[in-house]
Amino acid sequence: MTRRDIVAGIDIGTSNIRVIVGEIASGGMVNIIGVGTSPSEGIKKSVIIDLERTVESINSAVAEAERMVGAKLETVNVGIVGSHAGLVNNRGVVAVSREDKEITEQDVERVLQAARVIALPQDKEIIDVIPREFIVDGYDGIRDPVGMLGVRLEVDAMIVTGAMTSLRNLLRCVNMSGHEVNAIILNALANGEVCLSRDEKELGVFLIDLGGGTTEVSFFQHGGLSDMAVLPTGGDHITNDLAVGMRTTFKLAEKLKLEHGFAVAEMASDEQEIEIEGISGREKRNVSTREVFNYIEPRIQEIMHLCLQEMNRMGHAKMPPAGVVLTGGVSLMKGITEFCESVFQCPVRTAQPEYLGVKSPIYSTAVGIIHYVLRNQGVGRMVKSHNSKKGSVGSLWKRIKAFFADIWE
Ligand SMILES: Nc1ncnc2c1ncn2[C@@H]1O[C@H](COP(=O)(O)OP(=O)(O)OP(=O)(O)O)[C@@H](O)[C@H]1O
Numbered sequence: 001m002t003r004r005d006i007v008a009g010i011d012i013g014t015s016n017i018r019v020i021v022g023e024i025a026s027g028g029m030v031n032i033i034g035v036g037t038s039p040s041e042g043i044k045k046s047v048i049i050d051l052e053r054t055v056e057s058i059n060s061a062v063a064e065a066e067r068m069v070g071a072k073l074e075t076v077n078v079g080i081v082g083s084h085a086g087l088v089n090n091r092g093v094v095a096v097s098r099e100d101k102e103i104t105e106q107d108v109e110r111v112l113q114a115a116r117v118i119a120l121p122q123d124k125e126i127i128d129v130i131p132r133e134f135i136v137d138g139y140d141g142i143r144d145p146v147g148m149l150g151v152r153l154e155v156d157a158m159i160v161t162g163a164m165t166s167l168r169n170l171l172r173c174v175n176m177s178g179h180e181v182n183a184i185i186l187n188a189l190a191n192g193e194v195c196l197s198r199d200e201k202e203l204g205v206f207l208i209d210l211g212g213g214t215t216e217v218s219f220f221q222h223g224g225l226s227d228m229a230v231l232p233t234g235g236d237h238i239t240n241d242l243a244v245g246m247r248t249t250f251k252l253a254e255k256l257k258l259e260h261g262f263a264v265a266e267m268a269s270d271e272q273e274i275e276i277e278g279i280s281g282r283e284k285r286n287v288s289t290r291e292v293f294n295y296i297e298p299r300i301q302e303i304m305h306l307c308l309q310e311m312n313r314m315g316h317a318k319m320p321p322a323g324v325v326l327t328g329g330v331s332l333m334k335g336i337t338e339f340c341e342s343v344f345q346c347p348v349r350t351a352q353p354e355y356l357g358v359k360s361p362i363y364s365t366a367v368g369i370i371h372y373v374l375r376n377q378g379v380g381r382m383v384k385s386h387n388s389k390k391g392s393v394g395s396l397w398k399r400i401k402a403f404f405a406d407i408w409e
Pocket residue numbers: 012013014015016017040046210211212213214215234235236239254257258261328329330331332333334361362
């Protein structure tokens with residue numbers, strides 16, 4: 001296997017850093033050939049608070065993945081959480097350049113470039129430009145205009161911006177761990193790649209990433225992301241509540257949550273007992289499952305109601321046709337889909353990558369990063385000689401990379 005065929009994604013989460021390495025098989029299919037996980041030290045509520053410890057965590061997750069792959073990863077693709085990013089809609093217009101008026105990839109690149117021209121505050125930078133639709137001589141709804149005939153090419157694009165400070169720190173960490181960053185991908189877009197079907201994205205769907213330190217709500221419609229919000233609450237708060245309530249350590253509370261956690265307190269019994277280890281030499285004691293659930297449910301309820309508020313703020317008091325899809329670690333909690341169905345009053349399902357070895361919602365973002373890169377960049381920067389069909393976006397990313405190279409210096 002050569003280096004040309006692999007692409008790596010890193011999800012730097014609040015709880016864990018996950019590295020996924022994919023190999024591009026024939027027909028553009030992806031095989032997952034490397035997985036690395038490391039507890040995320042130095043990150044709080046998705047903000048890097050300790051550079052060195054974050055670098056160590058990245059190193060250890062990458063090293064684990066590298067051991068599986070049997071090769072060193074040089075270039076990686078990194079996810080960025082929505083709280084450090086923003087979405088802005090903009091339009092770009094150009095005249096088709098060829099004399100015979102056939103639209104080329106260069107025209108598409110020029111129109112995307114035109115869409116990038118927006119006034120941004122100094123602390124924001126563009127990290128991605130996503131075409132929603134192209135308009136050729138007034139005919140809208142076009143997904144790929146290359147090869148069509150026309151005089152005027154317009155694009156309705158969504159610009160993803162990133163907060164400069166967070167981007168710099170994120171890039172610095174990955175760079176300090178000895179890796180080059182190929183692209184920065186919005187976590188919500190990465191999750192959308194693996195968690196949602198084309199139909200769901202077309203009809204309208206909410207995707208909720210229930211993470212350790214944050215909960216990200218994103219709304220997809222007409223084939224793409226249209227809105228997002230990040231709540232600073234997640235699974236770690238449930239653990240914290242349990243630790244305080246049960247007077248135990250965070251570590252033991254986490255174990256208790258993973259082994260016995262259930263989202264709905266009503267389903268718990270007073271008779272069924274769980275043994276809890278004592279802290280600081282105290283004796284083991286027994287508690288009823290109801291007591292445990294009583295600490296879990298209110299926090300889940302709070303998270304879901306905050307999600308509901310965000311959904312309303314986005315203008316969706318009524319749930320979209322494809323309902324709600326859950327992913328992220330907390331979506332593994334027993335009873336959560338049923339709980340969410342009662343809160344959101346619509347169909348709810350949990351989504352995960354369907355690959356052997358990473359079949360869990362905790363891997364959605366990292367696997368999604370790989371998918372997103374491959375879909376938008378052919379086979380990535382590692383295969384420069386390869387002529388990707390979406391060359392325009394690929395070269396756009398090369399420019400984005402050039403910008404990042406600038407800010408590293
Ligand atoms: N089986 C389970 N039941 C309940 N909670 C779980 C389970 N497995 C993992 N979790 C919780 O999921 C959270 C971690 O999820 P995830 O790995 O998606 O977070 P992250 O990506 O590191 O964080 P963030 O997205 O907030 O930056 C932790 O709080 C963990 O306790």
